[in-house]
Amino acid sequence: MPEGHTVHRLARTFAELFGGQILEVTSPQGRFDAGARLLDGLRLQSAQAWGKHLFLGLSREDGGGSDPLDDHLLWLHVHLGLYGSWTFAGDGTDDVAHAIGAPRRRVGERESVSALPAVGADGPGPWNPPEPRGQVRVRLLGEHAVADLTGPTRCEVVTAAERDRAIARLGPDPIRADADPEAFVARVRRSRTSVGAQLMDQSVIAGVGNIYRAEALFRAELDPWTPGRDVPAETLRTLWTDLVDLMHDGVRVGAIVTTRPEDRAAPGADVPPARPVRQNTDGTPGAVPREESFYVYQRAGQSCRRCGTPVVVEDMAARKLYRCPGCQR
DNA sequence: TGTACATGAGCAC
DNA sequence: TGCTCCTGTACAT
CATH class of the missing domain: 1.10.8.50 (Helicase, Ruva Protein; domain 3)
Structure with missing residues (x-):
């Protein structure tokens, strides 16, 4: 249940954990299958927050996130709405442990990061991320971390022009x-x-x-x-x-x-x-x-x-x- | 097992 | 203004 600060933290976390990496994109829940197929195998070039909107820019190019590639990016546009959350897990490597903190770092009120060893991760080589929990709309799997999205009010693939139009509707x-x-x-x-x-x-x-x-x-x-x-x-x-x-x-x-x-x-x-609220x-x-x-x-x-x-x-x-x-x- | 609630937003009327 | 959708959690029964 984020306000803008949470989404900015999320953008920063995506850049830290997945920036420059080729991502495996799936929809365990199945409701985002078409979008996941568009993004699967692309490289994360940019992670941006505008208000409560998160935009992840991916492309086939290896441009190091430079702006001139912007027109070639496909953007994953996510709005968490009232219930949405991202859950992160890492493979326990030093880099990831540093990036996500230990034992965990929460990015938003309901986003959690687990640095616990993933299932079957008992040595060098590919790691096995934990099974998705709950209704995971989209899963982003990188080299050392995984991010699961549940309950968003908006989760769609948009072009740069469509992203710009969405941003144009927002105030400062x-x-x-x-x-x-x-x-x-x-x-x-x-x-x-x-x-x-x-x-x-x-x-x-x-x-x-x-x-x-x-x-x-x-x-x-x-x-x-x-x-x-x-x-x-x-x-x-x-x-x-x-x-x-x-x-x-x-x-x-x-x-x-x-x-x-x-x-x-x-x-x-x-x-x-009256009611405890998670911080x-x-x-x-x-x-x-x-x-x-x-x-x-x-x-x-x-x-x-x-x-x-x-x-x-x-x-x-x-x-x-x-x-x-x-x-x- | 059922119900209420929650940091949001789009749409119809 | 009211309804709807999105989901997980706490609490009551």
């Missing part, structure tokens, strides 16, 4: 260096649609999901229900800058943490969350525990860490919106 991505914050500011202020709803619109800003939406609006002390056109441009620039920082931290750490150290374990920490730094020494990671997300009924007012949850465009009525007015 705060994690990308080439993003234009003024495009975001102008787009929000053009509409009377609430700023909270617009933050979830991927054509306004790409990569923001329900958690970053709730948390960034809290940090900006901005009422999510404020019409976009009524939000001062300077406030939106500050919001953008904060999202850039938060989402870059998310890419670096592998988890969403929006609370400042001085606000953790403040009022409200005495009430456990991809579970077990990592020094990681901020989930119950201290957010100001408002999934903290309905608990006291605001800043003002003590109970956090509320509301429906906005069919999604749950968390906010503090005391701080966000």
